[in-house]
Amino acid sequence: MANELPLLSVSQFTALINQTLEYAYPAVEVEGEVASFKVNQGKFVFFDLKDAESSVGCFMMVFNLRQPIEDGMKVIVRARPKLTPWGKFSLTVEQIRPSGEGSLKKSYELLKAKLENEGLFALERKRSLPRMPEHIAVISSTQAAGYGDFMKIIDARWGGMKVDVAHVQVQGEAASDQMIRALEYVNQQQELPEVIVMIRGGGSADDLSAFNDELLVRTVAASRVPVLTGIGHEVDVSLVDLAADVRASTPSNAAELLVPDRSDIRRYVQQSLRQILAATDTGIDQVRRDNSLLLQRAFERVEDAHELYVRELASRQSLLAAYNPRRALERGYAIVRGEAKVGAVIGIETSDTLMQAEVTDVKRK
Amino acid sequence: MSKGSKTITEKLAELGELTAWFESDEFTLEAALDKFAEAEKLAKEIDDNLAELKNKITVLKTDFSK
Numbered sequence: 001m002a003n004e005l006p007l008l009s010v011s012q013f014t015a016l017i018n019q020t021l022e023y024a025y026p027a028v029e030v031e032g033e034v035a036s037f038k039v040n041q042g043k044f045v046f047f048d049l050k051d052a053e054s055s056v057g058c059f060m061m062v063f064n065l066r067q068p069i070e071d072g073m074k075v076i077v078r079a080r081p082k083l084t085p086w087g088k089f090s091l092t093v094e095q096i097r098p099s100g101e102g103s104l105k106k107s108y109e110l111l112k113a114k115l116e117n118e119g120l121f122a123l124e125r126k127r128s129l130p131r132m133p134e135h136i137a138v139i140s141s142t143q144a145a146g147y148g149d150f151m152k153i154i155d156a157r158w159g160g161m162k163v164d165v166a167h168v169q170v171q172g173e174a175a176s177d178q179m180i181r182a183l184e185y186v187n188q189q190q191e192l193p194e195v196i197v198m199i200r201g202g203g204s205a206d207d208l209s210a211f212n213d214e215l216l217v218r219t220v221a222a223s224r225v226p227v228l229t230g231i232g233h234e235v236d237v238s239l240v241d242l243a244a245d246v247r248a249s250t251p252s253n254a255a256e257l258l259v260p261d262r263s264d265i266r267r268y269v270q271q272s273l274r275q276i277l278a279a280t281d282t283g284i285d286q287v288r289r290d291n292s293l294l295l296q297r298a299f300e301r302v303e304d305a306h307e308l309y310v311r312e313l314a315s316r317q318s319l320l321a322a323y324n325p326r327r328a329l330e331r332g333y334a335i336v337r338g339e340a341k342v343g344a345v346i347g348i349e350t351s352d353t354l355m356q357a358e359v360t361d362v363k364r365k
Numbered sequence: 366m367s368k369g370s371k372t373i374t375e376k377l378a379e380l381g382e383l384t385a386w387f388e389s390d391e392f393t394l395e396a397a398l399d400k401f402a403e404a405e406k407l408a409k410e411i412d413d414n415l416a417e418l419k420n421k422i423t424v425l426k427t428d429f430s431k
Binding site for chain 1: 372373374377380381383384387388392393394397400401404405408411412414415417418419420421422423424425427429430
């Protein structure tokens with residue numbers, strides 16, 4: 001019987017298997033537990049992915065490792081199956097992410113500790129937001145509820161802003177890279193916005209896991225433009241939140257932190273006018289009081305002067321009275337009128353009598 | 366608001382300065398009348414500007430999936 005099978009060398013066989021694998025399984029997603037995790041020469045990552053019955057070797061480059069992984073963690077890998085030249089079957093991993101809340105939490109804690117140690121979350125790095133921004137960029141999914149809430153609230157509270165929206169995925173494998181591209185795009189614009197706002201509504205830990213991607217967190221920390229985040233609910237604190245300049249608890253809260261409320265501004269203006277009126281009233285009262293005081297003082301001075309004149313007048317009257325000749329007559333003196341020579345007739349006036357007499361003798365004292 | 370005209374932020378700052386003048390030692394009744402008229406005018410302008418404010422929203426055409 002003729003041999004129907006082709007005769008292959010080992011290399012040809014390996015190549016054929018790899019071609020078949022590439023054709024049949026260009027990419028697979030496999031979930032399993034990490035074991036024997038190691039990084040060689042700071043570049044090459046090796047680990048086994050296992051479940052209760054099987055295990056497969058995995059290989060990847062360290063720059064594809066976007067979140068910390070350690071033995072025991074449950075992960076999902078996106079990979080290409082391959083037969084190596086030395087006959088080992090392995091998965092060449094392109095993406096890896098923690099799977100399940102436990103692993104997600106573990107990975108989060110590991111990365112948080114690492115980045116915190118590097119100072120990425122330090123308070124001194126935080127920049128404040130402008131009070132009334134005129135130009136902002138929003139990075140979000142335009143189909144997401146969180147985006148809708150945010151836009152509704154900023155429109156209700158404020159206006160006059162130029163809002164550039166970068167539509168991206170906010171969950172799933174591609175989300176982190178899309179958000180990174182959007183951040184880099186905005187940061188490279190000639191006319192930079194004053195704030196970048198990153199928005200997404202609530203979700204599970206897995207839904208929000210894109211916001212714990214190391215590269216994304218580093219891109220946020222390196223942004224030239226201050227970043228405001230409004231991700232998930234109040235209790236959800238992602239690593240992007242920690243790296244941002246300002247963290248809002250929700251997309252709605254982000255809108256409230258970003259822009260003032262028109263009605264608050266109107267109240268402030270009315271309050272200012274009331275203060276001005278009050279200050280004017282106080283000023284007028286003060287002038288009235290000053291004028292009253294001046295008038296009163298002037299009146300007092302006139303009174304004082306009048307009193308002085310009255311006293312002076314009384315004094316002179318007394319003096320005049322003292323010099324009145326009638327007083328001398330009443331004391332018993334007499335007024336003699338006429339010449340002091342012998343034979344002259346003189347008049348003599350006392351207080352109650354008028355007499356005439358003849359001078360009989362004159363002697364000088 | 367047209368280019369060259371003051372922004373709301375600038376007008377609010379100016380109103381703040383006027384309010385501070387009324388409460389400062391520099392206050393005089395003689396100057397108060399004109400300054401009050403100025404404050405009232407600013408307040409009206411701010412109110413009008415607030416009513417007119419609208420956000421201009423542009424969704425960027427760049428495809429960030431690539």
